[in-house]
Amino acid sequence: MIAPSLVSAAPSAPPQSAAPTLRFATPDDDQFVADLQELAFGPGRFARTAYRVRERFQIDPTLSLIAEVDGVRSGSVWMTPISIGGIDGWMLGPLATHPDFRKRGAGKMLAIEVTRIALERGTGSFVVLVGDRDYYCPLGWQPTTPGAIQWPGPVDPSRVLLFSDDKTLATRIKGPIAPFGAAQQA
Numbered sequence: 575m576i577a578p579s580l581v582s583a584a585p586s587a588p589p590q591s592a593a594p595t596l597r598f599a600t601p602d603d604d605q606f607v608a609d610l611q612e613l614a615f616g617p618g619r620f621a622r623t624a625y626r627v628r629e630r631f632q633i634d635p636t637l638s639l640i641a642e643v644d645g646v647r648s649g650s651v652w653m654t655p656i657s658i659g660g661i662d663g664w665m666l667g668p669l670a671t672h673p674d675f676r677k678r679g680a681g682k683m684l685a686i687e688v689t690r691i692a693l694e695r696g697t698g699s700f701v702v703l704v705g706d707r708d709y710y711c712p713l714g715w716q717p718t719t720p721g722a723i724q725w726p727g728p729v730d731p732s733r734v735l736l737f738s739d740d741k742t743l744a745t746r747i748k749g750p751i752a753p754f755g756a757a758q759q760a
């Protein structure tokens with residue numbers, strides 16, 4: 575099912591300044607996404623701590639989105655279901671926009687929309703990521719308490735950011751990254 579607001583930000587924009595549109599990814603997009611992630615993050619992506627999280631806890635492919643500009647694939651985002659301290663949520667990433675299509679709003683649309691769709695499911699309470707404050711905090715992400723979330727590898731604690739409808743959660747949440755559903759299994 576396609577969420578109602580998963581549409582162009584500016585459907586009437588002329589082609590030369592076409593705004594990105596979003597849709598859910600399909601298996602046909604797998605190669606595009608693999609190539610884009612290689613281009614955006616390089617070979618070092620496999621050493622990133624977020625990659626280790628995705629090795630342990632599979633992404634949810636029903637929360638993978640593709641951005642397009644004039645029908646050309648331009649960006650991608652993934653979500654990984656996790657829990658922290660007995661609270662279920664998701665880790666956002668990788669988020670990437672192809673260099674030919676940057677600064678058109680695709681990255682922010684992808685982050686905002688995938689977060690909205692995930693939280694509307696009602697099964698999780700937060701979306702955490704490791705990223706730049708200047709990019710994500712204006713979108714609603716908040717700094718977390720440094721060191722409170724335990725990752726399976728090194729992270730810069732100042733880049734651990736959390737989005738939640740509960741604006742107290744970012745500074746309260748603590749514990750290791752664990753499987754989604756940990757609260758029910760405890």
Ligand SMILES: CC(C)(COP(=O)(O)OP(=O)(O)OC[C@H]1O[C@@H](n2cnc3c(N)ncnc32)[C@H](O)[C@@H]1OP(=O)(O)O)[C@@H](O)C(=O)NCCC(=O)NCCS
Nearest residue numbers: 614669670671676677678679680681682704705706708709
């Ligand atoms: C970061 C990225 C996804 C942004 O994609 P995008 O589609 O260009 O993003 P948007 O068009 O929504 O936003 C662009 C704006 O964000 C700014 N921006 C981009 N990356 C930024 C960053 N790391 N920190 C702060 N601002 C950033 C741009 O300068 C631009 O500003 P402007 O609107 O004032 O010109 C893209 O540059 C990319 O794929 N980078 C490589 C991979 C990466 O770093 N991913 C994010 C991991 S946390």
